[in-house]
Amino acid sequence: MNMKKIGLVALLLAAAGAAQASALDQFKSFVANTKSARGEFTQQQVRKAANSKVAPVSSGTFVFARPGKFIWEYQKPYEQLLQADGDQLYIYDKDLNQVTVKKLGNALGSSPAAILFGSNDLEKNFTLSEGGTRDGLEWLTAVPKNKDTTFEQIGIGLKEGTPQAMELKDTFGQTSVLRFKNFQRNPALAANAFKFDVPKGADVFNQ
Known part of the structure; x- marks a missing residue:
């Protein structure tokens, strides 16, 4: 291999190293x-079988304030609301007019929600590593340290310091892809923005 090729290889390796390092730095x-933050999302399950039907795409909006306060609202193809006020998690199914209430506690823990909504101490619950460059994004891999979680691995794709996508691989080998747009960082939020009001006539179940 001549010196020009050696120099090119070294340059490419250096560039790859910088790109990989930047993923962790950005995150x-x-x-x-x-x-x-607030923004919009789409969510779709990736099906590997060639004869599988294309999975439907869910979409909606989100807003969060660390730690543990968020509103994650599915609008299409069905309406469902997940809302946390830092203490309780509320899951509202509009079609059933039913609210399920859970103690938030450590529920975030090693879940994908902790990436966006949890505390800053992510390395307590996840092992973070570089995932390389793909689809124009710098990828980071987060593996939950708690083996009881339903997720085996979480990929976070970043660009210019902002998450653009997440890939959630569960313990059954299925992968769901989330994509974000109109991501607004540190917007002004009302003090009671995350207070949940039970819809009129809704059945409430505490777990």
Whole structure:
């Protein structure tokens, strides 16, 4: 291999190293500097079988304030609301007019929600590693340390310091892909923005 090729290989390796390092740097900067955010999302399960039907795409909006306060609202193809006020988690199914209430506690823990909504101490619950560059994004891999979680691995794709996508691989080998747009960091939020009001006539179940 001549010196020009050796130099090119070295340059490419250096560039790859910088790209990989930037994924972790971008993510840590995002976690440290993003106290709240809002935006829109789409969610779709990836099906590997060639004869599988295309999975439907869910979409909606989100808003969060660390730690543990968020509103994650599915609008299509069906309406469902997941809302947490830092203490309780409320799951509202509009079609059934039913609210399920759970103690938030450590429920975030090693779940994907902890990436966006949890505390800044992510390395307590996840092992973080570089995931390389793909689809124009720098990817980070987060593996839950708690083996009781339903997720085996979480990929976070970042660009310019902001999450653009997440890939959630569960213990059954299924992968769901989340994509974000109109991501607004640290917007002004009302003090009672995350207070949940039980819809009129809804059945409430505490778990």
